[in-house]
Amino acid sequence: MFILQQVSYLHPNKDLLFDHIDLSIPAHAKAALIGNNGAGKSTLLKLLAGILTPASGTIHTTGQPYYIPQHFGQYNDLSIAEALHIDHKIKALHSILEGDVSEANMNQLNDDWSIEERSAAALLHWGLQDFPLSQPISTLSGGQKTKAFLAGIAIHEPDIILLDEPSNHLDSHGRALLYELIENTAVTLIVVSHDRQLLQLPDQVYELSKKGITLYGGNYDFYLAQKQVANNAMAQDLKSREKALRKAKETERETMERQQKLDARGKKQQEKSGLPTISMNTFRNNAEKSTARTKGMHEEKVSQLTEALQELRKELPDIDKMKLGFENANLYKGKLLIHAQNINFSYQHSPLWSQPLSFQINSGERLAIKGLNGSGKTTLIKMMLGYINPTTGVLTSQAGKTVYIDQDYSLINNQLSVYDQAQLFNHSALQEHEIKIRLTRFLFTKEYWDKPCSTLSGGEKMRLLLCALTIDPEAPDMIILDEPTNNLDIQNVAILTAAINAYEGTLIVISHDQYFLEEVRAVQSIELK
Structure with missing residues (x-):
C-alpha cells in the first residue's frame, strides 16, 4: 500500500x-x-x-x-x-x-x-x-x-x-x-x-x-x-453567470440613463426657480456624487461577475476552448487515389510480406494499416508517399496534397518559433493578429509565440500542427497518421480525435490503439503478415 x-x-x-x-x-x-x-x-x-x-x-x-x-x-x-x-x-x-x-x-x-x-x-x-x-x-x-x-x-x-x-x-x-x-x-x-x-x-x-x-x-x-456530470454542471453554471453578467450590464446602463435624465430634469427646475449660484453648485455636486455612487455600485457588481466568469472559463476542458475543423478536401468522394497490384518490398533479397499486397484506396475512405512490430507498416506508407518504390508489383497514386504526421512530428521545424512555424502554413496572407488568434484557440497564448518549437512536448507539437493545418486554406486530400497517440496524454488524444473527425478527406492510420481507431472510424484495414 x-x-x-x-x-x-x-x-x-x-x-x-x-x-x-x-x-x-x-x-x-x-x-x-x-x-x-x-x-x-x-x-x-x-x-x-x-x-x-x-x-x-x-x-x-x-x-x-x-x-x-x-x-x-x-x-x-x-x-x-x-x-x-x-x-x-x-x-x-x-x-x-x-x-x-x-x-x-x-x-x-x-x-x-x-x-x-x-x-x-x-x-x-x-x-x-x-x-x-x-x-x-x-x-x-x-x-x-x-x-x-x-x-x-x-x-x-x-x-x-x-x-x-x-x-x-x-x-x-x-x-x-x-x-x-x-x-x-x-x-x-x-x-x-x-x-x-x-x-x-x-x-x-x-x-x-x-x-x-x-x-x-x-x-x-x-x-x-x-467528469461529464461535472462538465455539464460547469457549462450550466457558465451559462447562468453569463446571463447574470448581461443582466447586470443592462441594469447598469438603464440605471445610469435614468439617473442622467433625473439630473437633467432637476437642473432645469433649479434654473427656472432662480436659485443663487452657490445653491445651484451644491445641488450639482450632490447630483454628481449620487451618480458616481450609483455608477460605482454597478461597476463593482459587473467587475465581480466578470472576474468570476473568467475564473470559471479557466476551468473549462481545454478542448472546449478550441475551434477545430478543416476546409473540405477538394477531391470528390469515391475517386481512386491509390492502386496497388501485387506489391512487395525486399530487404537484402528477402521479401517483406509472405504474400504480395493488392488493394485500392478511394477518396473519403478511412482505413487502418495493421500488423505486428516489424511487419512493414511504415515501409508501406513510404511507398504510398512515393519515397520508395516496391521491389515487385506496381503502385500508382492519384492523391494530390498529402500530409504525413509521424511519431516525431517531423513537419515541425524545431529551429523555428511557434509563431514562425504557423506562418509557414499561411498561404492566404492572413494578418499577424489573425494567426495569433488561431494559435490562442489551440492554447498557444502570448508566452508561447516566441518559444522555439524544440521546447514543445509531443502533445504541444501535435496541437501546433493541427493549428497550422487549419491555417492552410487548402485542406489535404489525404492525411496519414503513424502511431499518432504514442506519448500523447488523454487530453491531447481527445483533441486529435476531434480534429480528425472534423476532417472529410481520406484518412490512413497506423496504430495499435484500437480505441482510437474506432473513435476516428478507421474500421477498414490492410493487414500485413
Missing part, C-alpha cells in the same frame, strides 16, 4: 510541480493515474518508487516496488540482465555450479536456484526467447525494451508494480499480454497511461491536476461519466 501525506516536489530549478499532495492506495488495489502532460504523473511514480525524494511530506509504503519507466535510454549501456538487476544472481549461480561455493556467492544467490529458468520462461512469454540475458539493451527496439522490463515482473515477483505508459511501442500481441497481466495480477498495481483500453482494467482512477489528486472509484468509463 501507499500513503502520501502533504507531499510536495520541486524541480531542480526550484519550480514547484505539486504541493501538499495526499494519497492513499490500499494493498492489492489496481489504480490508474491520469492527468494532462506536465501534471507530474511520471514524477509521482518515481517518488513512489523511491527514485526521487519529495521536497516535503512523507511517503509510506509496504514492500519494494517494481518500477517500469516510460523511457529506457539510461539503460542502453547495460545488458538485459544488468537492466533487470539479476546479473549478480546469474553470475553467482554460474560460479556455484562451477564449484565456487563461497559465502559471498551463496549470499548473492540467496537460494534463488531457479533464477535462470524463471528468466528464460519470462522472456519466452513476452516473445524475447531469441535474446540472451547478455544482449545489450541498446540493440532492442522500443517495444522489445518494454517487454524485457515487463518480463522482469515474473522474474522478481514483486508486491507492488508501477508502470509508466507501458503500452507505448507495444504491438497488438504485446498489448494483449499486458492487459492479461493487469487483469490477473493480485498485487498492488499503479499505472500511468493514456491507453483507454488499458484504463478500463483498473478499479480506481486518480486524476492529478493543479488542484491535487481526485479519486474516482471506478474504471475509465466511470471516470468519464463523472
